[in-house]
Amino acid sequence: MSAVAGTGTLTKLALRRDRLMIPGWLYALAASVVGSAASFRSLYGEQSQRADLARSMNASGPLRALYGPVYDWNSIGALTGWRMGVLGAALAGLMSILLVVRHTRDEEESGRQEMLTATAIDRRAPLTAALSAAATANAAIFVVIAAGMAVLGQALAGSVALGLQIAGGGLMFGAIAAVTAQVTESARLARGLAGAVLGAAFLLRGAGDAASADSGSAAVWASPLGWLEHLRPYDTGGESWWVLLPTAALTAAAVAAAYALAARRDSGAGLLPARPGPATGARWLNGPFALAWRLQRGAFYGWAFGLAVAGALYGSVTRSVGDLIGDNAQVNDIIERMGGHRGLTDSFLALTMGLLGIMASVFAVQSVLRLRAEENGLGAEAVLAHPVGRLRWAASHLALAVLGPAVLLAVAGALMGLIYGTAVSDIGGQLPRLTFAAVAQAPAVWVLAGLGTLLFGLLPRAVPGIWGLLGLFLALGQLGPVLRVPQPVMDLSPFTHLPGLPGGHSDRVLPLSATPYLWLLLVAAAAFAVGLAGLRRRDLTAGA
């Protein structure tokens, strides 16, 4: 039997199953990159405007932590590379993680792969097919982005570099996901582990960029995303093509490790032998709410750790904001545009709060989607065949979608306040202030959770679309201010409506108004109510 038997067929199967997902990612990524370039062209067409932007950005360590340093401002391409290169690589990495796990561990966990491997295919074919699907998707991303930038009139070499930067991030994290998919028995955990590596790489790069103006710090070099950052597409001094070597080496090593692990383990098994569980249920495991917690606590602890690290990291760089730039009017203007308000430190803190809000939203969305997963996996049927009403069952998971983000934000905000407060000798002031500012993101998160519930009640098949909505809100928050997206479009995102706390009580929105919170809470409550009403009336689907 050939060593590649069945690989082609499986790859085609994977691509067919992803016929909506891959084009969706491709469109979102390409539109963000090329759209950013087009906006930069109209907003920063003059060299002097670009230089101003670069000066203001690079002057602030915390802003560099968030966005990376502007390494070159002689072209629109270079600005695009600054803004979208590493972010795009991280997003392509996320796409590849989802793709690879979906076609490897997900298939094994569901038992579908057993049917496939019983046919005349090589044992390695599923892994090869998953990697091929990810490679295909990243190749398409490379082609579309490189061609799109070239069509916009940017230098060819830079366009190729930007495409490689983003697709390279995709390939690298796809390969890492191939390893985590071998290690754990659970697809959820495999995704979580690969995602944690991605998040750590992103945070490390940010910390390194905060510490050095030219990305030269060790922390940047410790992060695989930092390597790609050094590629510097469109740099007047020439791209540093050689950083593609360690990128390719890590990718190759991860792929080799994945194949080696796959060859050593049994189908369906992880590296660690499955441990037996308790013979009886703990006393507290006595109802739908306890079950929901039991099912989601792993994800919750994971996110709590991630948000705590992010909060601590941002808290530790905050102190340098004021020191570095003083009261530069131009920087203020930029920071205003980045979505902040006056008071540089507060502006930075408000920006990071927005990021924490997005992170908490991911957990909220996962919690809401758990309802759909339970319905499809027949867990819902098992619970509902008992004396548990639909509303109580749904509420058990939604309680986590509502309370979870608030707790996560409180943890992150408290750590930020503690560390920043220690640095400026004002724990008593900063701890409650930043904790409150972080938790104040929750109403926007609840709107997202509410919209997810709305879909779940009315259009259950469309529930995964909530990820698209989260992506849109993320893009609006991250790119909207720089690209001067029109206000009515910005207003689509609930995060736009939050007063930028802390510091929202500056003269722009004085006094701090409860109105936006009330509106967000109202919208969220209405969405939850309509979704739950829909759930009460509709049929439950049987399996999927």
Place this chain on the structure above:
Amino acid sequence: MDGAITVAGLRKRFGRTQALDGLDLSVGTGEVHGFLGPNGAGKSTTIRVLLGLIRADGGSATLLGGDPWRDAVPLHRRIAYVPGDVTLWRNLSGGEIIDLFARLRGRPDDGRKRDLLERFALDPTKKGGAYSKGNRQKVALVAAFASDAELLILDEPTSGLDPLMEEVFRGCVREARDRGATVLLSSHILSEVEALCDRVSIVRRGRTVESGALSDLRHLTRTAVTAEVTRVPDGLDGLPGVHDLVVDGDRIDLQADNDSLDALLHALAGAGVRSLISRPPTLEELFLRHYESEDGAAPEAPDTPARDEPAQDGTAPAALPPKAPR
């Protein structure tokens, strides 16, 4: 009517598929009722309506005197359900799941649970994802039989069980009946239905085609006759009510309508009968007859899976009558 389950004219459509097309089902309190039909006949859809998971488009369904949709929660206190394809939470152990289910229903009975775990030889410390199909099924069965539910709804509950466990299962059903519980048993395993059920309903394409006590159903149909004779009498194949005549040397196999038995025996009387075996039709024969019978008459049935359905039973019918006897 004060039966445990009363369903009349139930209709349910999924997109272009008419899953239930006026299905009737009535299960009396305390009886074990077999619910038979080929794949896709609408058995599981009916059960999902009865559990209040989906809402019927038309017709009526009453469960223990309540409305399965509106009164789902109070009704489920009195019901235990075992699906044919049990999915468990992968990271919860079987013991955790069984205890959770018992607490969800209320009135957990630890003694009964331990007894059932032993009888079904189930290891409760394994994680949900590590169980084989049969063992997943056992988790649901232990949870269901450990309850004191008035009504057990079992949807192909023994798929994946080995014959030993099948025997344990039958014992559990009998015990449930002895304590007064009602059982609705949807199954493909006809020997199981024959062994356990007082009455059966046969459904086909969303409609009930036959319902009644097993003995009554048998009377409506044919008897299989095998005889060894010294001389094969003439005109057997011309006899009204005789079907599927096979003559092999001095051996005769045939099927006879019950009201033609007398004429048949007269014809055989002078033939020097050395041995005569007559037996009522097996459920399998009844079952297959219903699935195959309408093929000619009902052109909308290209996919009737009759022949590959009940392979488990062993007593494969020698020949099948080409038309319905009714």
